[in-house]
Amino acid sequence: MKVSEQKTKSPAYAGMLLLLFPCLFSPNLFSPLSRSSPSLFSEWNAPKPKHLHLLLNALLSQPPFKRQLDLWSPLPDQGWKPCQHPTLTPYLPKSRGYIQVFLDGGLNQQRMGICDAVAVAKILNATLVIPHFEINPVWQDSSSFAEVFDVDHFINSLGNEISIVTELPSEYAWSTREYYGTGIRETRIKTAPVHASADWYLENVLPILQRYGIAAISPFSHRLAFDNLPINIQRLRCKVNFEALVFVPHIRALGDTLVNRLRDPGDLARQSTGKYAVLHLRFDKDMAAHSACDYGGGRAEKLALAKYRQVIWQGRVMKTQFTNEELRNQGRCPLTPEEIGLMLTALGFSNNTRLYLASHKVYGGEARIAALRKMFPRMEDKRSLASSEERGKVEGKASLLAAVDYHVSVDSDIFISASPGNMHNAMLGHRAYKNRKTIRPNMGLMGQLFLNKTTDWTQFQNAVVAGHKNRQGQFRVRKEKQSIYTYPIPDCMCPTRN
Template sequence: MRRPSPSPPAARGPALAAAAAVVVLLPSIFPAIFTPLGRAFPSLFSEWNVPKPMHESLLNEALRRTISNKQKRELWSPLPYQGWKPCLKSSSVHGVPLEPTGYIQVFLDGGLNQQRMGICDAVAVAKILNATLVIPHLEVNPVWKDTSSFEEIFDVDHFINTLKAEVSIVKVLPKEFSWSTREYYGTGIRATRIKTAPVHASASWYLENVSPILQSYGIAAIAPFSHRLAFDDLPVDIQHLRCKVNFQALVFLPHIISLGETLVKRLRSPVQGQSGELIQEVGEDTNQAGKYAVLHLRFDKDMAAHSACDFGGGRAERLALAKYRQVIWQGRVLNSQLTDEELRNLGRCPLTPEEIGLLLAALGFDSRTRIYLASHKVYGGEARISSLRKLFPLMEDKRSLASEEELTNVEGKASVLAALDYYISMHSDIFISASPGNMHNALMAHRTFENMKTIRPNMALLGRIFVNKSMEWLEFQEAVQAGHKGRYGQIRLRKPKQSIYTYPAPDCMCQG
């Protein structure tokens, strides 16, 4: 057990406090001196050092790469029809109950895409219980500090009208239940709150444990509610209903769609240089003209700390991430017991911006590729993505494409910004995510449903390749291309226990 650090003698306390105050104030008192020092010695003033490229030799060779027109045509050609199509027909036998058994409330945590899955499950649970669903409450995300509500992201009227033939949904509770609020359930144990719903609970669990509360009180609030409904052994109608919610009922608000359409149009327009010449008028023979790819760069501090990998930021970064990991995850990151090389060999390290850039270059994306960067906040800022930007100088994001005025209604709202990224991603020619996660899974499913090209990075292969520091570019390129055959959006049928929100076939799709 670590002993607590001894307190300084009382007589020295004021002196130490005064000295500490001076150190803290010095940069603000003498900015002309300390700002250059901060740039020269960032480890003194920041947790993060600008890292050198972790794969400098590959990066230098990638910057000189040449890509054949044949490879470009193959990369940008759309997916052929795979024999599966959307299939969301519901049985008319199980319509809306004439007398719902009561009201169901759910409180959803996580980011936008985790909440999206929770919304689908909430509708399904309401159907199982013959209950009326109250529009789900979205919790404040502890990482993004976002307070966006369901009504600030999704079109509520469309949501209710799309599902009205199957599930009763209301915007607010009637007056006799107005006491049933998030604040009410946060102040003590309440008979109407269910806290014990197991992960991936069965339909029978809800009938046995929630129905009696509905019958007794007319209302039941379920929290937590992330991943609280099983993916297997459910009626076909319930599975189809989850798909219908995900792919038809959840539509973003008009102002989000309008801004998304504007940015998509700009991404598809030729790029002009400062003197007005076209610098991105790619030849028609490559099928790349007017097209763009979306890169979801999931590289925030929370993700970096949870992965327990080394990302090249030096000792200051390792210490900062270790501290964050201990405070936020409180020792629950089991991977922290493995070395960085072991983690990489197992494919458990998210790709850095540099590594995802090398992957894209090896797959055939060139310096004229229009890439939209879908990301909330990159850990390390612009310096961290400098290598990626060198490889793809035409890379854009929300703030480079839109004006400050256009972003007024979405700025500072992480979930609304994520919704904008989702919309732009769904309209891209190619989507690729730097690491698995909720947005990766949600978009992979949605694009599979629409038969759109989505590249799945082979994390285990890439981890092993990047550990090999002696690999040259041609060998790297061949290994990457061979390891990604069949990973461009080909249909993969859902296996038992796998998520319907990642693998929509066969539950949401039919052959024919």
């Protein structure tokens, strides 16, 4: 009997898996995370593989050579290239005042906010103060703009577009985050609508600038429209995102070190193609709780995630009215590490693939990653590739760790994200700008395939390959209201042929 014909519930099937791959069921691997120190969010039932009938086949299969060759081949010229920006320095008119913005969210959300802040300063003919980063309530990171991004490069790159200062002159020294947090202030704009137009800023912010010489906008996330803006404003946003925003030297240096080790992995060099893929595995507790899907951790996990939603979001995010099956059919459940591993194997990634795991914290710990690691034993991350001394300047700082992952991801031969999100969106756009391969998981298809417990490996493999044929970096022209940071054509890129 072929492996793919084994029945899902068969004791012999599970026994074969246990004999061949005992580490998947190691007592240490699936033991409770910390029985000695229970907390509000304790989950005692560590996750085990959910798709055994597919997992065994994935572990035993070897993708056809042609499929691997096609998978790793670079993208051809698709008829678009980054637009050239003027090199001459134009005359900058006299500034109308200073613009401050306070940015929340994680690194990639802040990145988009910076681009929008530059554009708003240009619209208002104002001087931009280097944006202030709020402390993220989930990651608890207090890193500043200057700790993440190269300030000098940022200012110099945009010197012919707008005026930028690192701090306010003494007469405006009172305009601080603390000042705006202690009461209603006439210089703070709290009413900027999501995706506000250029006219909104001219009508509502410009009068404050003209009266006080300064305006502080908070909140500012997603506060500038993607449509009906002058082409020079759109191109400026692209210039900020893809050229002006570079990480500080020590982040770039660590990122380059990781890239070099991934491309030349020491003693294994003879097995290496010099290529590597990045998997962004956003499967943290925040994502798991927000999605309200069932991830196989049993009642304890469901209760813990419900408690997390209640405490962290205080009722703003409630359990969805849809069942787990409905959510998965709609493609609204993040893929688990096991599921993304099965998808990658079906697409043609072999167990010799040099895979870099870009992730903050994986919900469920090492137990949750065990099946993925078994499918891809050469999987690496920041901690396996770099020493504690090399990581010293970024360790414990979520934004800096995310910046390292971003750097490694942009340079990779292939990038895959396990679920949509800000990192997925940012990388989709940045890699399109560089014409590099990015695989977008078909979430609806994958959800349906994983719900069907009768699908054998061959059927699963064929469905995955067919469902991702046109989701590997082919250019997509931006539609109305879509983000230019995710879809840079046609705002950021110009045709190579007229």
